[in-house]
Amino acid sequence: MADTDTTPGAPSALTAEDRLALYRWMRLTRTLEERLVALYRQTKVVGGLFRSLGQEGCAVGSAYALQRTDAMSPLIRNLGSMLVKGATPLEVLRQYMAKGDSPTRGRELNIHFGDVQDRHFVGQISHLGDMVPVMAGITLTFRLRGEARVGLVYVGDGATSTGAFHEGVNFAAVQRCPLVVVVENNGYAYSTPTAQQCAAERLADKGAGYGIPGVRVDGNDVLAMHAVTAEAVARARAGGGPTLIEAMTFRRKGHAEHDNQSYVTAEEIAHWAETNDPIDRYVARLTGEFGVAAADLEAIDAAVAVEVDEATDLAEASPPCDGPDALVGVYAEPARMPGLWYRGDASRAVTEHERPASWGTHDG
Amino acid sequence: MAEVTLLEAIREALAEEMERDPAVVLLGEDIGRYGGAFKATDGLLDRFGPARVIDTPISEAGIVGAAAGMAHYGMRPVVEMQFIDFISCAYDMLTNYVATARYRAFLPCPIVVRGPSGGYVRGGPFHSQNPEAAFLHTPGLKIAYPCTVADAKGMLKAAIRDEDPVLFFEHKYLYRRIKAELPGPDEVVPLGRARVAREGTDLTIVTYAATVWKALEAAEELAASDGLSVEVLDLRSLLPLDDEAIMASVRKTNRVLLVHEDTVTGGIAGELTARINERCFEWLDAPVRRVAAHDVPLPYAPPLEDFVLPQTSDIVRACRWLAAY
Numbered sequence: 001m002a003d004t005d006t007t008p009g010a011p012s013a014l015t016a017e018d019r020l021a022l023y024r025w026m027r028l029t030r031t032l033e034e035r036l037v038a039l040y041r042q043t044k045v046v047g048g049l050f051r052s053l054g055q056e057g058c059a060v061g062s063a064y065a066l067q068r069t070d071a072m073s074p075l076i077r078n079l080g081s082m083l084v085k086g087a088t089p090l091e092v093l094r095q096y097m098a099k100g101d102s103p104t105r106g107r108e109l110n111i112h113f114g115d116v117q118d119r120h121f122v123g124q125i126s127h128l129g130d131m132v133p134v135m136a137g138i139t140l141t142f143r144l145r146g147e148a149r150v151g152l153v154y155v156g157d158g159a160t161s162t163g164a165f166h167e168g169v170n171f172a173a174v175q176r177c178p179l180v181v182v183v184e185n186n187g188y189a190y191s192t193p194t195a196q197q198c199a200a201e202r203l204a205d206k207g208a209g210y211g212i213p214g215v216r217v218d219g220n221d222v223l224a225m226h227a228v229t230a231e232a233v234a235r236a237r238a239g240g241g242p243t244l245i246e247a248m249t250f251r252r253k254g255h256a257e258h259d260n261q262s263y264v265t266a267e268e269i270a271h272w273a274e275t276n277d278p279i280d281r282y283v284a285r286l287t288g289e290f291g292v293a294a295a296d297l298e299a300i301d302a303a304v305a306v307e308v309d310e311a312t313d314l315a316e317a318s319p320p321c322d323g324p325d326a327l328v329g330v331y332a333e334p335a336r337m338p339g340l341w342y343r344g345d346a347s348r349a350v351t352e353h354e355r356p357a358s359w360g361t362h363d364g
Numbered sequence: 365m366a367e368v369t370l371l372e373a374i375r376e377a378l379a380e381e382m383e384r385d386p387a388v389v390l391l392g393e394d395i396g397r398y399g400g401a402f403k404a405t406d407g408l409l410d411r412f413g414p415a416r417v418i419d420t421p422i423s424e425a426g427i428v429g430a431a432a433g434m435a436h437y438g439m440r441p442v443v444e445m446q447f448i449d450f451i452s453c454a455y456d457m458l459t460n461y462v463a464t465a466r467y468r469a470f471l472p473c474p475i476v477v478r479g480p481s482g483g484y485v486r487g488g489p490f491h492s493q494n495p496e497a498a499f500l501h502t503p504g505l506k507i508a509y510p511c512t513v514a515d516a517k518g519m520l521k522a523a524i525r526d527e528d529p530v531l532f533f534e535h536k537y538l539y540r541r542i543k544a545e546l547p548g549p550d551e552v553v554p555l556g557r558a559r560v561a562r563e564g565t566d567l568t569i570v571t572y573a574a575t576v577w578k579a580l581e582a583a584e585e586l587a588a589s590d591g592l593s594v595e596v597l598d599l600r601s602l603l604p605l606d607d608e609a610i611m612a613s614v615r616k617t618n619r620v621l622l623v624h625e626d627t628v629t630g631g632i633a634g635e636l637t638a639r640i641n642e643r644c645f646e647w648l649d650a651p652v653r654r655v656a657a658h659d660v661p662l663p664y665a666p667p668l669e670d671f672v673l674p675q676t677s678d679i680v681r682a683c684r685w686l687a688a689y
Contacts, residue, residue, distance in 0.1 A: 046486050047664060098486075098665035106665025109488040126490035127453060128422055161421030162453070189422060190446075191398035197421045263398055321663075323671030330660050342655055342682035 014226065019290060022064055022222050023297060026056040026279050028304045029080035032089050035308050036096055040257055044316070046098040047109045051253035052077040054220070055186055057278030058247045059154075060084055061225030062182050065233045066152055071138050073122045073131040074111060075154040077184065077251070082111055086119035089308055093315035106321035107329075128159035132168025132181065139177040139236075150178040150236040152229070157197055158189025160206065169244065173210040178236035180229060181244045184219060186251040191263040204246035212242045219247030220278040223285070250276065368546060371539040373513045374404050374478075377520035378442065380550065382412050385440060388524060391418045391427050392444030401446045402480055402539060424453035431475040432462050432529075440524055445479030448533060449493040462529045463504030476523045478532035481509075482574055482625060483673055485537050488664035494573070494626040496602055499531055500635065507603040508555055509533040511576045513544040515600055518553030526555060535574045542577075558606035560613070564595030567619035567686050570610060570636060572599040575623045575674055582679035592687055602632055610636065611643050618649040619686045623679055628656035650689035655682050 014022070033051055040049045052059060059080030066072055066085065074081050079092065094102035096110055103113035104123070114123030122138070124131050135153035142149040159165050160183055172179045183203050187194055200206065207214020213235075217228040225247060232243035250272045254261040261269070286292040368376065382388045390405060396419040399406030409417040420427050424445065431441035445451045451458070458477070465471040483492035499505050508523055508530060510516045516534065523530035561576055562583050569579040576598045583594035597613050599606065614620050620640060622633035633654040640652050658672045 046666060047488060100665075102665075104664075106668045107489070107661070107663040109664045112488070126447075126488075127450060158422040161423045161426075163423070163425050164453075189393075190401070191394045192419060192421070196419055321665035321667045323667045326660055326663050326668035326671045327658055340655075340658065340678070341653070342678050342685060 013230075014223070016290070018064070019223075019286060020292070020296070020300065022060055022226065023279075023282060023286060024300050024304065025060040025064070025080055025084050026222065026282065027301055028083055028089070028307070029056045029060065030279065031301075031304050031308050032083075032092060033079065035312055036093070037257065039093070039097065039312070045096045047096075049096065049257040050076045050110055050255075051257070052079055054252035054272060054277060055184065055249045056080045057222035057282065058182075058184050058219035058225055058249045061219075061222040062152065062154075062229040062245075062247070064226050065229035066150070068118075069120060069149050070233070071116070071120045071122060071135065071142075071149065071151040073124055073135050073151070073153045075124065075131075075156060075159075075184065076110065077156070077186070078154050079111055081154065082121060085121045086115070087111070087113075087121065089311035090314055093311055094318050097315055097318070098321065099315060099318035100321040100325070101318050105325060107326075127164070129155060129162030129164035129168065131155070132159075132165050133171060134168075135179055136168050136172035136175065136177050139172065139179040140175050143176070143178055148237055150180065150233050152180040152182060152233070154182050154184060156189055157183065157185040157187070157194045157203060158192065160203055161197055169206075169210050169212075169242065172242045173212045176239065176241040178239070179242040180232045180236055181242060182229070183244065183246045184249055185246055186249045188251055188255075188264065190255040190259070202246065204244060207244035210242075210244070212244055214244040214246065216246040216248060219249035220276050220281060222278055222282050249278075365545045367543040368513060369540050370513050370516045370534070370542045371402060371404060373517035373546065374520060374534060375406065375408070376546070377517040377524075378405065379408060379411065381440075381521055381524045382408070382416060385524075387438055388440040388442065389416045389418060389434070390442050390444065391420050391431055393420055393422055393446050395419060395444050400444060402536065404444065404534075424450050425457050428454040428457040428475070428477060429461065431477075432457070432465065432473050435473045435475045436465075436471050440474055442476045442478060442524060445477060447491050447493075448479040448481040448495060449490050451477065451479065451495055451531070452498075455498070458499070458505065458529070458531075459502045463502045465504070466528065467504060472527060473529050474527050476520070476530050476532050478520070478523075478534060480536035480539065481533040482535040482537055483662050483669060484574060484625075486664060486666060486669060489661040492662045492669075494533075494624075496531070496533055497626055497631050500603055500632060504529070505603060506530040506555055506601070507533070508601050509535075509573045510553075510600050511535060511538060511542070511573050511598060513542060514547055514551065515553050515559065517546060518551045519555060519600065521550070521552045522555050525552070530555065533573065537574050538577070553600075556601045556604045556606060558609035559598045559600055560595065560609070561598040562594065562596040564593040564617065566593045566617060567621065567683060568595045568597055568613040568617045569621045569623055569679065569683070570597045570599065570613070571623040572602065573625060575625050575679075578674065578676045579623055579679055581676045582683060585676070585680055586683055590684065590687070592683065594683060605636070605639070607639060607643070610640065614640055614644045615647045618647055619689070620648070620652050621655060621679070621682050621686055622652065623655045623674060625657055625673060627659045628654055629659050631656050650686050653682060653686060655679055
């Protein structure tokens with residue numbers, strides 16, 4: 001996955017302030033994930049933990065090309081995109097820790113939550129590819145209403161094998177939906193290398209099959225990622241229909257924290273860490289080409305650390321979920337759901353007496 | 365013989381059937397070199413090679429459809445769903461194509477679709493599902509859901525040898541928590557037969573999967589505290605159901621509690637209630653009652669999941685109610 005095979009993208013119209021903001025979002029993503037790892041090891045994260053180490057440039061650069069009213073559907077490694085779009089570290093921490101005041105009130109895990117009222121990101125599900133047709137529908141709505149809004153949906157290399165991906169992209173293409181499809185090709189879907197996922201050498205080439213532009217970009221170059229996405233967003237906003245962007249990156253951690261990534265050589269991971277870390281690369285450009293003082297970046301790092309510390313304290317102090325709250329919210333009009341006849345008012349007995357110390361997690 | 369886990373029993377069944385019959389092949393996501401998300405197929409690629417342990421793209425509908433095609437021409441494909449929650453992506457293939465193949469076109473379709481199922485593991489709404497009832501309504505499929513080491517191995521062997529498509533559910537909470545010695549090297553446990561997990565005379569709990577173990581805990585507690593003799597019937601096979609075993613137990617104890625982890629509305633307990641009413645009404649001394657999950661998607665947070673899913677104390681209270689009726 002050499003960088004030479006990528007589209008450099010249009011010249012960036014970013015200001016100096018924008019460039020520092022990009023850095024801040026990438027740093028916040030990494031610092032927050034490192035905090036989540038610490039909490040996971042303390043068993044305060046209830047379910048699995050999914051890292052985006054080495055993919056922050058891809059997530060942040062693309063999401064930064066969106067406006068607040070544009071819709072975005074993240075994937076499990078798009079914590080950075082979520083933060084750019086307005087999700088807060090506190091929300092993410094509460095969510096991972098299954099707190100009663102988490103965005104989903106304990107119903108869902110990790111970054112599976114959304115806000116379609118204000119910040120416009122859509123809560124994803126685990127079934128890969130399903131968000132593509134959903135985003136086609138959201139962006140079709142924008143088009144039908146004559147709103148100058150676009151949508152961006154993230155999928156991984158793995159999801160391109162699903163029927164839902166195919167049906168969604170095809171639908172969006174036929175309907176000229178203002179949708180940007182970002183395929184983050186990070187080399188592996190769980191343990192499966194991209195070559196075993198798809199026989200096409202370039203996932204960007206799938207665009208031709210749908211009659212839409214397909215471009216490949218160096219996903220670890222945050223500025224290139226931003227430029228290519230901004231171009232696709234502009235095309236979508238102008239009525240030019242969908243674009244498929246293949247962002248080349250690399251997953252430097254296992255599928256989730258339990259996965260030791262035995263299927264990748266240590267040398268390959270080290271090579272990416274040493275030579276192609278999106279933050280390191282960006283720091284070099286900021287301090288070189290753009291003349292940013294190292295002290296300015298250190299100040300951002302320090303502020304981010306404080307932000308994550310404060311959010312962690314608040315999240316840890318958050319209350320746990322209340323068992324009976326599980327029944328709320330299945331329908332808009334609360335169903336007349338019969339109580340559990342055998343519980344009577346003894347529901348407390350369940351929550352208080354039947355919670356073994358360690359239940360393990362879904363990753364086995 | 366050494367004790368093995370339920371997960372190891374699954375792996376042994378796969379390996380032994382692959383040894384026995386060269387037509388048996390495995391298909392699934394990350395099942396080869398990685399050995400599967402839960403390591404059910406660990407080591408099988410090395411042992412049998414990539415022509416028989418086939419890593420696939422993330423394409424559940426494609427995998428199931430391909431398995432059907434292979435089965436039409438004499439292969440015996442065993443498909444792994446990485447989590448059974450993803451079987452919904454293959455629902456069309458399974459219900460429209462696979463289940464009808466024999467009936468409409470005389471096409472043999474001996475495939476097995478197996479995968480980790482069930483909750484109590486903090487997996488949230490997409491890694492905890494029990495979708496068996498969604499397929500109960502599909503003539504042409506068989507459904508197995510064992511909960512012991514011997515049944516996991518023996519029934520998987522039976523499923524692979526079966527001439528029809530079998531959905532084979534494996535409860536992930538039990539994967540590494542249940543250990544036992546296996547009875548023998550090639551014990552096949554026939555599909556469609558329930559198992560008396562505990563003998564009793566006062567009332568019967570009919571259940572399957574993880575809640576069998578909760579029912580056994582409840583029975584133990586009730587014996588000690590209430591002097592109640594509770595029979596626990598482990599269905600093991602959900603399609604076809606072992607009516608004979610169910611009715612025999614109901615006629616013996618005259619009181620029956622149906623327990624499952626799946627949501628209550630549209631769950632298998634409803635079908636069981638109807639069958640018991642149709643065949644054993646005169647033998648009943650109390651209404652048939654159900655303990656099952658509340659009708660909500662399964663939430664992630666421990667207090668919520670514990671509240672929604674049936675617990676041992678629920679079964680205890682329900683049994684007391686039935687015994688006192």
